[in-house]
Amino acid sequence: EKIRVCAYARVSTMTEKQQDSLTNQQSYYNHFYQNKKDVEFIGVYYDQGISGKLAKRPGFQQMLEDCRAGKIDVIHTKSISRFARNTEVLLTVSRELKAIQVDIFFEEQNLHTLSNEGEVMLTVLASYAEEELRSMSENQLWAFQKKFQRGELVINTKRFLGYDKDENGELIINPKEAKIVKRIFSLYLSGMGGHSIAKLFNKEKVPTVDQKQWHSTTVLNILKNEKYKGDALLQKYYFAEINKKQRLNKGQVQQYLIRDNHEAIVSRDDWDAVQKRLQQFQEKHATANCLQRYPLSGLLKCEHCGSTLKRQKYYK
Secondary structure (H helix, E strand, O other): OOEEEEEEEEEOOOOHHHHHHHHHHHHHHHHHHOOOOOEEEEEEEEEEOOOOOOOOOHHHHHHHHHHHOOOOOEEEEOOHHHHOOOHHHHHHHHHHHHHOOOEEEEOOOOEEOOOOOHHHHHHHHHHHHHHHHHHHHHHHHHHHHHHHHOOOOOOOHHHOOOEEEOOOOOEEEOHHHHHHHHHHHHHHHOOOOHHHHHHHHHHHOOOOOOOOOOOHHHHHHHHHOHHHHOOEEEOOEEEOOOOOOEEEOOOOOOOEEEOOOOOOOOOHHHHHHHHHHHHHHHHHHHHHHHHOOOOOOOOOEOOOOOOEOOOOOOOO
């Protein structure tokens, strides 16, 4: 009876180099098993652009479902770090699969989880892989910190309306997008609010940078962005912990402001006028909130995250 074997591959990013790596891994497994008569090769499960710290990977979860359904006997993967970089996830999954007699073969470590020494070796090697990831992450954060100190921008212009990057990584104006930015500032100074501008742009089908709908927050983020007046504030966000989500920097780490870093889309006077109007609106809104309190204000909490529930008005 043939052994049913699958392979698992993963790459952390969606870059062209990583795409090539994934293609090479798939080709390797297909070639490795094509002439083995005692093996039924199920195929390659894979994930792209997802960290190995996470268990919620589509390809990974589908593979586990097929294991539970009795479709797989052995999982072949390049290394422990490709399979999972989280010790807890790795041990939990390997123990579950061991209970249903599914073996995981880590080629780089030459380790089978169904062997006698499998779990002991796995625990040691998994801890090493997790520590290696932590070290890599710390090195990346240090490198970004040095770039900021040198005044180098780390900006993804695909998520940033109005600018592109030249061959040297410098910001250059995208004329088509810059017209949209100028119009937003002009409309706001003429008296329109963020919600009204977003509603108008959606009606006119004005394109966003990510080809999605306009929202008041999208408009306000553009109005508050100092890059449109030619400056660059570096390290607006920071990582409180490695592999956690970014947080808004409110003085926790050093920030760096570079004046006249690139060509401006709006004048400083217009940008300052917009900030003044935004501040006035914020103060007015804060005062109104204090006056409009209700018997249940601040008492209702979300059962999932614990945040305070707030009243919200919706305008059609």
